[in-house]
Amino acid sequence: MGLVIVEAEEEDEIREGRLAADGGVGSILVPPTNFSMVDDGIFRSGLPDASNFRFLETLNLRSIIYLCPEPYPQENVEFLAANNIKLFQFGINGKTEPPVPMPEDTIIEALKILMDVRNHPILIHCKRGKHRTGCLVGCFRKLQNWCLSSVKDEYRHYAGLKSRTSDLCFLESFNVVSLRQCLYSIIYQYNGYSSKRRLLYREESVQKPQIKSM
């Protein structure tokens, strides 16, 4: 078994402290509140602030799905511009009084962006990463064929004490059949060792000789 060295990247990583290989001199990274990895190239969290920007840089994000109607904070807009990150905003009302059902059409549009690997790595976030983000991720899990109880458990896991029955009902009733058929009209394929459908650029695919191409 041969090993490979990438000196330049190593130096970059040490300097940027992504995984300090020195005595721990690398800078400390602060993930956004309620941060987690959802799947290959898909992350979730609450609203990031400036203290999280260095951490977000290590994710090499291509895009962000922002699920709030409020304008994106200026410092976040500047961070996205500086890092060439595309913002997809879907304004979903976070208020619960009066109760507002999760808008299915908006979630479906967000799912289409989420499923397109050309937007990956992608971060999904609302304000606290509990309800709007939890519903979008829950619908994504239904598309992955997760059983409903696991979908709900994951929602509750991140919503904690703020778990909402209306969101759980939305997840239960969300119909993925039509969306699956819509997504099936897009061409997918494996990516690496994971077994999720991926939409790839030709130039990405040619780096994977194990993948057949047209």
Add this chain to the structure above:
Amino acid sequence: MGLVIVEAEEEDEIREGRLAADGGVGSILVPPTNFSMVDDGIFRSGLPDASNFRFLETLNLRSIIYLCPEPYPQENVEFLAANNIKLFQFGINGKTEPPVPMPEDTIIEALKILMDVRNHPILIHCKRGKHRTGCLVGCFRKLQNWCLSSVKDEYRHYAGLKSRTSDLCFLESFNVVSLRQCLYSIIYQYNGYSSKRRLLYREESVQKPQIKSM
């Protein structure tokens, strides 16, 4: 932008229901309790049972880190054999009466297995995916330079009401400097778009022309 089709894999995926592109005929997948993705090729959960095996198959695991002293369940042993998954067992006592501190030496040995990409995709699990798994993942986060408060938040996130002060103290006092220096003696490099150090086979590296090699 060109797209690529892999018909064989598509049919496999539909048949196996990994992401049902049909009307939803694909089989339902049941993740293990407390399942989550930790990082590229790294997963965590509670003890899987037979109902989770089809889900685990979609992860294409190469290995499992099992943190309990009890013998691995026979049906799990058979699942690993059938799927060519290597088992790394580190017997850490899960009892709290009398209080038993998390064994640092054992955690370090488990971290060395966890950090070696030749073992990825890898699943870390104990019995409930709360304490032993939470401590190992927490030490991994310290290696990634996560701030201590985020490391503790993630531990609490999965331990829930079962969160243990002794585990939080262990995470706070765990010294990653010597382990970093040990790991730095291994050669790492980027893997794809993520910015984590990875140890690769030569045959893996040659599929990534963007990576310089010796």
